[in-house]
Amino acid sequence: MPLVISWIILYYAKTFAAFMWARFVCGLGCGPLFVLYIIVTAEYTSYKSRGFHLSVVVMLTPTFGIALGHVLGVLFHWRTLTFVGVVLSTVHMVLPYFWVESPHWLASKGRFEECERSFRKLNGTDASAEHELQLLIKIEINKQKAASEMNTNHILQKLLWAFKRRYFWELILMSFVIYTYYTAAGKVVFSNLATVVLEEVTGTSDVLLFTCVVDGFIFLGTCISCFLIRKIPIRVLLFSSGLAANAILLTLSACLYYKNGETYFQWIIVILLALYFIVTHAGPYPVMDILLGEMFPLELKLYCFLLASPILIGTVFLSLLILPYLVGWMGYHGLFLLNVVIMCICLAFFYVRMPETKGKTLHEIEVYFKTNNFDVDEVLSTEEHVKSLI
Numbered sequence: 001m002p003l004v005i006s007w008i009i010l011y012y013a014k015t016f017a018a019f020m021w022a023r024f025v026c027g028l029g030c031g032p033l034f035v036l037y038i039i040v041t042a043e044y045t046s047y048k049s050r051g052f053h054l055s056v057v058v059m060l061t062p063t064f065g066i067a068l069g070h071v072l073g074v075l076f077h078w079r080t081l082t083f084v085g086v087v088l089s090t091v092h093m094v095l096p097y098f099w100v101e102s103p104h105w106l107a108s109k110g111r112f113e114e115c116e117r118s119f120r121k122l123n124g125t126d127a128s129a130e131h132e133l134q135l136l137i138k139i140e141i142n143k144q145k146a147a148s149e150m151n152t153n154h155i156l157q158k159l160l161w162a163f164k165r166r167y168f169w170e171l172i173l174m175s176f177v178i179y180t181y182y183t184a185a186g187k188v189v190f191s192n193l194a195t196v197v198l199e200e201v202t203g204t205s206d207v208l209l210f211t212c213v214v215d216g217f218i219f220l221g222t223c224i225s226c227f228l229i230r231k232i233p234i235r236v237l238l239f240s241s242g243l244a245a246n247a248i249l250l251t252l253s254a255c256l257y258y259k260n261g262e263t264y265f266q267w268i269i270v271i272l273l274a275l276y277f278i279v280t281h282a283g284p285y286p287v288m289d290i291l292l293g294e295m296f297p298l299e300l301k302l303y304c305f306l307l308a309s310p311i312l313i314g315t316v317f318l319s320l321l322i323l324p325y326l327v328g329w330m331g332y333h334g335l336f337l338l339n340v341v342i343m344c345i346c347l348a349f350f351y352v353r354m355p356e357t358k359g360k361t362l363h364e365i366e367v368y369f370k371t372n373n374f375d376v377d378e379v380l381s382t383e384e385h386v387k388s389l390i
Contacts, residue, residue, distance in 0.1 A: 001029070001093060004090060007089060009021055009022040009025060041053050047361045051234065059289060063281070064219060066215065075208075110140075112140075119133045167369050171295055174291075182285075185285070189320070191214050217277040221278040222286070225281060234291075238350060241284055246340050246343055253337045256269065256336070294357050297369070355374075364376060
């Protein structure tokens with residue numbers, strides 16, 4: 001509903017205040033939708049294909065939509081496009097009424113019969129699906145029993161209990177590192193920089209062409225990510241593509257430092273930027289989104305995103321605020337070198353703290369972050385370990 005309202009406000013907007021109000025209302029809808037996409041995709045899909053579906057929903061589809069929006073924004077008047085926004089937002093608003101309820105949410109509420117029906121509609125009845133279902137029910141029964149014994153059934157009590165646990169703050173720290181990597185990798189800034197470079201190289205200002213070229217490289221990277229995620233373990237994909245992206249950005253920094261003004265040298269910079277877009281969108285970015293969809297415990301997932309989201313907003317806002325000063329002080333070559341250093345620190349953190357989650361169910365991942373052990377049966381075998389799952 002906020003998105004529909006924002007498009008209507010935008011259509012009738014004639015003052016700067018009206019434009020800002022439309023953006024504010026739009027943000028009220030986009031933020032929850034982004035969180036919902038991650039949570040729903042992770043909970044509604046099988047552990048065998050969860051990473052692939054997260055990449056499609058969180059990376060591929062938005063990238064295509066943004067590219068299409070850029071093209072349409074050049075070809076049509078922006079007020080005309082608000083009608084498209086109203087239609088798509090209305091579809092978004094209506095579709096959830098036709099979904100089955102999340103089996104994970106049903107299990108967390110003790111509605112296990114409904115959970116079984118919902119899970120089988122989504123995943124079928126083969127042996128691996130039934131194993132995942134029984135694991136889900138088994139863990140939730142034990143968690144709810146322990147919560148009752150410890151008098152932490154209410155969500156506020158669970159939150160207060162989680163605040164005292166080390167694993168919770170480690171997850172918040174990991175989300176901070178993820179958002180820091182997003183910012184350092186230039187997900188917001190670099191696409192705008194690329195159009196400026198293309199304009200300097202060609203000597204023209206063909207906005208539509210440059211936008212399509214940049215969006216095309218980004219879209220190619222996201223398409224490649226869908227293939228790689230199905231074939232390669234998550235850790236291998238992150239560190240191989242992450243180190244490759246760092247090497248490309250380091251080379252780009254050196255080229256900008258030693259640039260000689262020749263046309264061929266400028267085209268080298270363009271090619272390096274294109275490779276960087278492809279590599280980062282094929283590996284690090286989708287892996288970060290997958291990790292965000294997997295790492296938070298079921299019963300606290302929304303609240304964890306609520307606490308972590310200001311970190312994302314803060315890092316992006318700070319990067320945009322200080323970007324002109326950094327560029328003026330150290331130039332683009334210095335900025336890229338600084339980004340490489342920050343990205344290397346983030347990758348080192350992930351190397352130490354990030355587990356391999358491919359082929360693991362959401363509950364196995366939750367158990368690992370809480371107990372440092374993927375073996376659910378072993379964790380459930382002792383009362384002390386069961387209590388650690390709360």
